[in-house]
Amino acid sequence: MTRTGRPAGPASDTTATVLTAALDLLLAEGAGALTAQRLHQVTGVSRSTIYRHWPTPNDVLAALIDVAPSPRRQPSGDLAQDLHAEIDALCDRLRDKPVAAFLRALVAADAGLRHRYVEDLLAPVQAVLRDAGTPRAAAEDAVAAIVSPLLVDALLLDRPTARARAHRAVDLYLTEAAR
Amino acid sequence: MTRTGRPAGPASDTTATVLTAALDLLLAEGAGALTAQRLHQVTGVSRSTIYRHWPTPNDVLAALIDVAPSPRRQPSGDLAQDLHAEIDALCDRLRDKPVAAFLRALVAADAGLRHRYVEDLLAPVQAVLRDAGTPRAAAEDAVAAIVSPLLVDALLLDRPTARARAHRAVDLYLTEAAR
Amino acid sequence: MTRTGRPAGPASDTTATVLTAALDLLLAEGAGALTAQRLHQVTGVSRSTIYRHWPTPNDVLAALIDVAPSPRRQPSGDLAQDLHAEIDALCDRLRDKPVAAFLRALVAADAGLRHRYVEDLLAPVQAVLRDAGTPRAAAEDAVAAIVSPLLVDALLLDRPTARARAHRAVDLYLTEAAR
Amino acid sequence: MTRTGRPAGPASDTTATVLTAALDLLLAEGAGALTAQRLHQVTGVSRSTIYRHWPTPNDVLAALIDVAPSPRRQPSGDLAQDLHAEIDALCDRLRDKPVAAFLRALVAADAGLRHRYVEDLLAPVQAVLRDAGTPRAAAEDAVAAIVSPLLVDALLLDRPTARARAHRAVDLYLTEAAR
DNA sequence: ATTTAACCGAGACGGTACGTCCCGTCTTTAC
DNA sequence: GTAAAGACGGGACGTACCGTCTCGGTTAAAT
Incomplete structure (x- = not known):
């Protein structure tokens, strides 16, 4: 096959326009608003193009x-310190909205x-533990025990x-493990 | 005032018909299916009536x-036994579907x-602990730490x-508290 | 079956509104304009209702x-006179538009x-002949021979x-039949 | 001036490909199918090219x-024979579809x-008559009287x-003219 | 037994969204 | 300069649902 003609390029900057608007919509109105119609109204990009x-x-x-x-942080090597840092990072992501909104949408x-998304969310913490030789x-x-309560807060209890509770859970785990 | 005529009774057994069908729909197709239209199709009850x-x-x-x-169980007085029993009951409810479906819908x-619903779900466990004098x-x-992972399993990870993990968490809490 | 509730009445006066507008559209823009969309624009009746x-x-x-x-005329009994009258009537209907428009649309x-429509159009002439005992x-x-040229004029040649030609054809037929 | 590049010829055999496909489409699905889109799907020729x-x-x-x-036949000189032959030819063309399809489309x-098309269709018969000195x-x-009924058959009555009727009409005309 | 308010079914109606299809224009690339 | 590939905006199409409404029948209590 000669494969002639214009190659299948993606869109122009349509993609950028639509996706940023989509994020705004998701945060403001929830997953139900991620409609072709709605995106069209908000961005001016035509419905056909979106479909x-x-x-x-x-x-x-x-x-x-x-x-x-999905931000990457390098481990210091100290288990306690790394765990607390990782939890702080996760709380930050959940507080700053998009991640929580994604969860509800998903x-x-x-x-x-x-x-996929949830595993990605848990992965960093799990990595820290595994690097420290935890079975x-x-x-x-x-x-x-540490992360699920955070997700439930964001997802169900608003x-x-x-x-603080998460950090206490980390400490509980550490002393338990030390025993 | 003469106050005559048929009193404002609720429906006949329409309520039963519709609500059981609604539960079936919720379990089978999710909260999105709880539509007047859909309920009419399934039950034969007319759209007007449902609205x-x-x-x-x-x-x-x-x-x-x-x-x-929402089932009530009476405590035996033994903290460990009661906690494990309560957790078992919760797992059963989550396994047998309606509760999990409600959660997703909600x-x-x-x-x-x-x-309200989530608090009701957590309440029994909390009650057991409080009765035992836990701060x-x-x-x-x-x-x-004990219940959230169960909810995450049902809601996000399918x-x-x-x-077993939940029971381990209970034991961890008990030994910790005993110290 | 109890046959309860409001009987399946047709529309209110929606029918009248839409159909008169439809006739106007047919005459003005041809059969292609008899669209739900178009009728909605013209009448204000909602697209749903039309569908x-x-x-x-x-x-x-x-x-x-x-x-x-479809107008009815009573025969005088005189073959020649009735035939000519019927042809005149047909020419009038074709000249006054709706019939010609219907034909093109059909x-x-x-x-x-x-x-059905074409047969209805030919029927009166055929009836006159049959009443006169023509095989x-x-x-x-x-x-x-008499009517088709008229249809072709309206349909294809605008x-x-x-x-006059139609009347000549009638005369030709009559003298031929008399022989 | 160097006059480089491909000379402004028409297409290669694109024209043939498209037009034969177009004829098939016309016969199979009517004039409404003669769309750029449709022709592209059927021929593989790109939409741009067709436009x-x-x-x-x-x-x-x-x-x-x-x-x-548009087939040409040479007259024998005998009016009756030529007329009948011409009518036969016309019936053949109408029976073999494309002409009838063209008419409906038009x-x-x-x-x-x-x-233009209809006149072309009538022309041969008219020519025969004129060559014989008919006013x-x-x-x-x-x-x-002779041809219109054939068109009505094809267009309106399917x-x-x-x-046979057409030949009878020819005979009627001939005897009438002889008188 | 009659009255009368409420319930219930059927469906008309306007409105909105959906997903698909086609149209016509255009830009980019390959030959 | 022709052809291919496809992005893009625009619009129609037919379907589905929504929420409101008006009717007509049925029912069951209160008189």
Whole structure:
């Protein structure tokens, strides 16, 4: 096959326009607002174009997540310090909205996306534990006990994530592990 | 004033018909299916009637929750035993679907309903702890660490609730408290 | 079956509004304009309503035809006089537009409708001949020779129907039959 | 001046590809299918190219008609024989579809094209009569009476053209003229 | 037994969103 | 200079649902 003609370039800057607007919508009105119609109204980009590139709202959500930066921090080597730092970072992300909004959106969305996103969220903490030589099962218990309450705060109770409680949970785990 | 005519009774058994169908719908297709239209198709009850009694889908959801029995168990007095029993009961409820479905539905619904429902879910465990004289803050930490992972399993990770892990968490709390 | 509730009445006066507008549209812009969209723009009746009652443009056309009066004239008994009168009437109908417009519209429409309409158009002439005792085959030949040119004028050549020519054809038939 | 690049020729065999496909489409689905989009799907020729050469569906139709061969037969000199032969030829063309399809298409299309096409269709018969010295008015009457019924059969009644009736009409004209 | 208020079904109506399709224009690339 | 590929805005199409409404029937209490 000769593969002639203009190559399948993505959009122009349409992508940028739409996705930033989509993020705003997600934060302001929730996942239900990630509609072709709604995005059209907000961005002025035509409905056809939006359907062309993101046939379903789920596709918009996926694109948003792909764009979102997942920050990397380098470990100091000290388990306690690294754990506390990681938890602080997670609380920050949850407080600063997009992540919490993503979570709520994902409850109603594709299971694949949802799992991927949550695992990505848990990964850093799990990595710290594993680097410190924690056995796999114990690490998972710890992550669950420490991180899940934060997610529940953001997802179900609409309250600021209980940062202090999370740090207490970390300390509990550390003293337990030291024994 | 003569106050004659048929008194403003509720419906006949329409209520039962509609609400059981609504529960089925909720379990099978999610909260998005709790539509007047949809309920009409499924039950044969006319659209008008449904709008009359439950003007919005949220009202259907609320009615469903009000109907759902929240089981009461009487404490044996032994903290450890009671805690484990309560956790088992919660896992059962989450495994048997309706509760998990309610939770998913409520993520996208009215905040008031959501808070009420989650608190009701946590209440029994909290009650056991409080009856044993646990200080309020410690009790909340424990509940968070023990129950939240179960909710995350059901809501975000679509896995059967990790019953064993929950029991380990209970034990961890008990030994910690004993110290 | 108890047959309860409001009986399936047709529309209110929606029908009248829409159909008169439809006739105007048909005459002014041709069959292609008998669209739900177009009818909505012109009448203000909502698109939903139009789709409800006339799901396809063809249904509108059919309704129009059903409404259109097909005039009845009583025969004098004199073959020549009746034939000429019938032809004059037909020419009038073709000149006064709706019938010609219907014909053009029907070329692109449902075959059933088309046949019915054309037969209705030919029927009066055929009736006159049959009443005079003309054998069936001869009558059909005559009708074809006399009427078809008028239809072709209106349908394909966009010229006023050649009334004089039609009358000459009638005379030709009469003298031929007399022989 | 160096006159470089590909010379401004028309297309390669694109024209052939597209027009034959267009004819198939016309016969199979009617004039409404002569769309740039549709032609692209069927031929593989790109939409751009089609728009370049035939900006509107009408242009495709016109091109089709220009391509269609309008057969020429040489007169024997005998009026009766030539007339019958000409009518036979016309019936054949109407039976073999493309001509009938063209006619239907043209009812909804450009008036100019339509007139031209119909006149071309009538021309051979008219020519035979004129060559035999028939006065203009009489010739037009005869053509109308003989040919119009065939067109009505094909266009409005969807029946095979009544060849026998046409020949009878010819005979009627001939005896009438002989008198 | 009659009255009378409430319930219930059926459906008309306007409105909005959805997802698909087509249109016509354009830009970019390859030949 | 022609062709291919496709982005883009625009609009129609047919469907589905929504919420409101007006009717007509049915029912069950209160008189």
